Amino acid sequence: GESVGLHLPTLSVQEGDNSIINCAYSNSASDYFIWYKQESGKGPQFIIDIRSNMDKRQGQRVTVLLNKTVKHLSLQIAATQPGDSAVYFCAENGGGYSTLTFGKGTMLLVSP
Amino acid sequence: DAGVTQSPTHLIKTRGQQVTLRCSPKSGHDTVSWYQQALGQGPQFIFQYYEEEERQRGNFPDRFSGHQFPNYSSELNVNALLLGDSALYLCASSPLGSGANVLTFGAGSRLTVL
Numbered sequence: 304g305e306s307v308g309l310h311l312p313t314l315s316v317q318e319g320d321n322s323i324i325n326c327a328y329s330n331s332a333s334d335y336f337i338w339y340k341q342e343s344g345k346g347p348q349f350i351i352d353i354r355s356n357m358d359k360r361q362g363q364r365v366t367v368l369l370n371k372t373v374k375h376l377s378l379q380i381a382a383t384q385p386g387d388s389a390v391y392f393c394a395e396n397g398g399g400y401s402t403l404t405f406g407k408g409t410m411l412l413v414s415p
Numbered sequence: 416d417a418g419v420t421q422s423p424t425h426l427i428k429t430r431g432q433q434v435t436l437r438c439s440p441k442s443g444h445d446t447v448s449w450y451q452q453a454l455g456q457g458p459q460f461i462f463q464y465y466e467e468e469e470r471q472r473g474n475f476p477d478r479f480s481g482h483q484f485p486n487y488s489s490e491l492n493v494n495a496l497l498l499g500d501s502a503l504y505l506c507a508s509s510p511l512g513s514g515a516n517v518l519t520f521g522a523g524s525r526l527t528v529l
Binding site: 311337344345346347348349352392394402403404405406407408 | 419448450455456457458459460463471473505507516518520521522523
């Protein structure tokens with residue numbers, strides 16, 4: 304498949320480690336945030352979301368933290384697996400009609 | 416369920432030409448959005464269609480236009496292509512009034528402008 308992104312910030316971890324991917328968002332009026340995973344040759348895939356009235360939300364092996372004071376999001380992946388290797392984007396929804404503003408992305412590389 | 420399907424998957428054009436990209440939304444979805452993803456960047460919102468009308472538009476010139484058909488499928492047209500239009504064009508669909516958490520993306524159409 305095609306490479307989704309070149310010259311992206313890259314996080315390299317070993318299988319079984321916990322991964323933390325960070326994102327700074329731009330619009331203080333945004334009230335909804337999503338993390339997406341994009342594998343090579345595919346479109347973005349929903350991972351987890353969080354509303355601005357929350358500061359933490361947990362899913363299966365993933366946790367999203369929101370710090371509105373400094374406009375920062377993080378995605379934590381527990382027990383990272385090789386199948387988690389992909390580019391991860393945060394996105395904010397402040398423009399209505401389910402339109403999203405995406406961040407630049409981080410490439411996660413998981414070694415067996 | 417076929418999800419969101421886009422065509423063509425890859426195409427090459429030269430500067431000044433025009434291109435049409437196509438999208439079929441996921442079954443049950445009636446709203447279609449288009450995004451441009453340059454290499455190494457996150458997707459950027461182009462516009463959104465509902466009931467065959469453009470409902471919202473991002474910061475893209477008028478060279479970018481679209482259409483939605485009665486069966487909810489959509490086209491993205493780009494005129495007078497520039498080298499900088501080279502990108503992955505993503506279509507995403509959702510049911511009307513739903514949150515962004517149900518936005519479903521296709522695999523995209525990779526446009527190369529020479």
